[in-house]
Amino acid sequence: MSTGTLPPAGDWICGISVKQPWTTAIAARAKTIENRPQHWPWRGWLLHAGQQIDRTALRLPLVARTIRGRELPTGAVIGVARLTGCHQDPDDSPPCSEWVQPGRWHLEFADVQELALPIPARGQLGPWKPTEDLVAQVLQQLPNLRP
DSSP: OOGGGSOOTTTSBOBOEEEETHHHHHHTTSOOEEEESSOOOOOEEEEEEEEEEOTTGGGSHHHHHHHTTOOOOOSEEEEEEEEEEEEOOOTTSOOSSTTOOTTSEEEEEEEEEEEEEEEEOOOOSSOBOOOHHHHHHHHHHOTTOOO
16 A cells, blocks of 8 residues: 555544653553543554653653653654553453553553654644644654554
């Protein structure tokens, strides 16, 4: 499939904004889940570093080890990850990951690809539709990315 025949953005690629340092932990392929307050039925690609940094998270040993030596860009797409599922851990069961927050929905990521250069972009809470131009910029760095 050539770039010209890809379905429109929003059909196969969607934005998800995540505060730093969590975004970098996902891009580093260490954090395979993202905690959210509600279920997400959408599946597809994109990872956006939101405008904010969770300063408290920077002091967590798990986070500090994962992001050591990495930049924490904000307001940019820093990679893509395929959102493959969304679940909650059953009551009284062990957590599915060391990154979970109990009682939250866990978005499951796979096929993470970090961009060599962050692409400035504005996102929003919840899933958002990237512009065709933003998708084209991502595809310049990841030409083999496909639905």
